[in-house]
Amino acid sequence: MAENQSLETLQTPGAVFFIFGATGDLAKRKLFPAIYSLYREGKLAENFAVVGVARRPRTQDEFREDIFHSIQEFCRYKTEKNEEFQAFAQHFEYKSLDINNVDGFRELHEQTLALEEKFHIPGNRMFYLALAPELFGSVSFNLKEGGMLDAGGWQRLVIEKPFGYDLKSAEELNEQIRQVFKEEEIYRIDHYLGKEMVQNIEVIRFANAFFEPLWNNKHIANIQITLGETVGVEERGGYYDHAGALRDMGQNHMLQMLTMVAMEPPSRLLPEDIRDEKVKVLRSLRPYANGDEVKKNVVRGQYVQGSSRGRDLPAYRDEDKVDPNSNTETYFMARVFVDNFRWAGVPFYIRTGKRLPVKTTEIVVEFQGMPNNVYLGQKHKLEPNLLVIRVNPMEGIYVKINAKKPGSESEIEPLAMDFCQSCMVGINSPEAYERLLHDAARGDSTYFTRWDEVASAWSFVDRIAEAWRQDAEGPCHYPAGSWGPKEADQLLAEDGFHWWPVNGQDEDNVVWQLNK
Numbered sequence: 001m002a003e004n005q006s007l008e009t010l011q012t013p014g015a016v017f018f019i020f021g022a023t024g025d026l027a028k029r030k031l032f033p034a035i036y037s038l039y040r041e042g043k044l045a046e047n048f049a050v051v052g053v054a055r056r057p058r059t060q061d062e063f064r065e066d067i068f069h070s071i072q073e074f075c076r077y078k079t080e081k082n083e084e085f086q087a088f089a090q091h092f093e094y095k096s097l098d099i100n101n102v103d104g105f106r107e108l109h110e111q112t113l114a115l116e117e118k119f120h121i122p123g124n125r126m127f128y129l130a131l132a133p134e135l136f137g138s139v140s141f142n143l144k145e146g147g148m149l150d151a152g153g154w155q156r157l158v159i160e161k162p163f164g165y166d167l168k169s170a171e172e173l174n175e176q177i178r179q180v181f182k183e184e185e186i187y188r189i190d191h192y193l194g195k196e197m198v199q200n201i202e203v204i205r206f207a208n209a210f211f212e213p214l215w216n217n218k219h220i221a222n223i224q225i226t227l228g229e230t231v232g233v234e235e236r237g238g239y240y241d242h243a244g245a246l247r248d249m250g251q252n253h254m255l256q257m258l259t260m261v262a263m264e265p266p267s268r269l270l271p272e273d274i275r276d277e278k279v280k281v282l283r284s285l286r287p288y289a290n291g292d293e294v295k296k297n298v299v300r301g302q303y304v305q306g307s308s309r310g311r312d313l314p315a316y317r318d319e320d321k322v323d324p325n326s327n328t329e330t331y332f333m334a335r336v337f338v339d340n341f342r343w344a345g346v347p348f349y350i351r352t353g354k355r356l357p358v359k360t361t362e363i364v365v366e367f368q369g370m371p372n373n374v375y376l377g378q379k380h381k382l383e384p385n386l387l388v389i390r391v392n393p394m395e396g397i398y399v400k401i402n403a404k405k406p407g408s409e410s411e412i413e414p415l416a417m418d419f420c421q422s423c424m425v426g427i428n429s430p431e432a433y434e435r436l437l438h439d440a441a442r443g444d445s446t447y448f449t450r451w452d453e454v455a456s457a458w459s460f461v462d463r464i465a466e467a468w469r470q471d472a473e474g475p476c477h478y479p480a481g482s483w484g485p486k487e488a489d490q491l492l493a494e495d496g497f498h499w500w501p502v503n504g505q506d507e508d509n510v511v512w513q514l515n516k
């Protein structure tokens, strides 16, 4: 490593990156743009190659044209068809094959050897599976059968979520993959772990003397994690109707954020130390004992026709490739308890949904009231202190405190101390996929989920899914463009709490909006 290079800017070693599913949505919107950003920032070694793999026929020129359009549309760096882009595109090749056909892999092997020779790549190979999970086992098997493995360098398998459909299918999948790859060669992506502010949770907690002493059930009243989306299911109705919000977001992104908030400080910042602490949280989640417990603590919803910002929005059941009688949840909210010394009795409220009013991911830590409120009887009720971590799309943190209203004799009002990171860094903050591809290529598995984390998360989620399967009532309905079923608000009200308003999209109004 060069002296002035930090780990963050360290170049990846020379390698071939295989994108299985290269004609798909994820590759187009996230992966190719991420590779281009890494290239532009000098984080990719010069001796790299990318091989796109899918069934559709493509000439090399057509494939490079696809890459160009994907970057133009979705990358934070813009490009033109100039010399610089041509030089980049020369590193890309395409291979049409069916994952289930081993002969295609043998041809891929020949193509790879030629590429490695051309770019002087020392046999390092990263296989990114941007595919439906049903194909993960076949790819692993055929990579081995087709002679693609043990090429003299390292080999890594990067797998998209969802990892399975439930614990049982995840175990089967894991077994298939583990016949070919070792656990330390498997990088299970949860792109929320690649987000700047999710990684920042760790720093906010463990690098600030005034948060960590308060980070427990003696001082925290509840924690609210919201992941709201304005989009519906778009073109992914076929997949989503089978998965639903619980499997699509709950089992992975929501529980991963919860682990980052709730974990104990690791003694060292090594990948396994952090992952050990995270899995302890997942194992401490209080399982819902039966269907009644699920009903008491979990709300599921599905959007019906509604509107947002003057635009009429269709019902979920009328979306493309969705069963018109579907009972799939597009929203879920749960009251979760982490049964350990630190968190006993503190409810974590987690919610996510499609077609909510704003696109936002926020974590709100609500602190308990003052032990002896000397301001009782004053005109204004003391508001609880809040620490809010804004993950997405605005990034930052704010702290809400009580202060004397300027100029008044005794009036107290809440005041927000706001740090808006995205206002400062703007669009140049790296995308989650950039960080994660960079990490995987450098062999850093910290922000990837280990098998025991995945399994524990499924164990927790399976009980909810099973209770829903047996419950004929189906999901509550909420109008598209609203904040979800009112039952979710009632659940907090039972505990004497309410949802804190999340930051809107109004960027001009972010800093002091709590005071309005």
Ligand SMILES: NC(=O)C1=CN([C@@H]2O[C@H](COP(=O)(O)OP(=O)(O)OC[C@H]3O[C@@H](n4cnc5c(N)ncnc54)[C@H](OP(=O)(O)O)[C@@H]3O)[C@@H](O)[C@H]2O)C=CC1
Pocket: 020, 021, 022, 023, 024, 025, 026, 027, 053, 054, 055, 056, 097, 098, 099, 100, 129, 130, 131, 132, 133, 135, 160, 161, 162
């Ligand atoms: N899209 C997103 O925003 C996100 C996606 N994911 C996950 O990423 C994965 C991919 O998703 P997405 O890109 O949306 O899916 P798409 O359906 O858009 O793409 C699937 C890809 O798989 C290829 N494919 C399908 N069957 C075969 C086969 N038998 N042999 C070779 N290639 C095949 C398709 O190409 P062809 O038809 O040419 O063969 C296509 O390139 C999924 O696991 C999904 O859950 C996770 C988070 C977000």
Ligand SMILES: O=C1O[C@H](COP(=O)(O)O)[C@@H](O)[C@H](O)[C@H]1O
Pocket: 229, 248, 249, 392
């Ligand atoms: O994994 C997924 O995440 C996206 C939301 O990701 P974000 O980074 O845009 O917040 C979600 O739309 C999709 O359904 C899900 O599969």
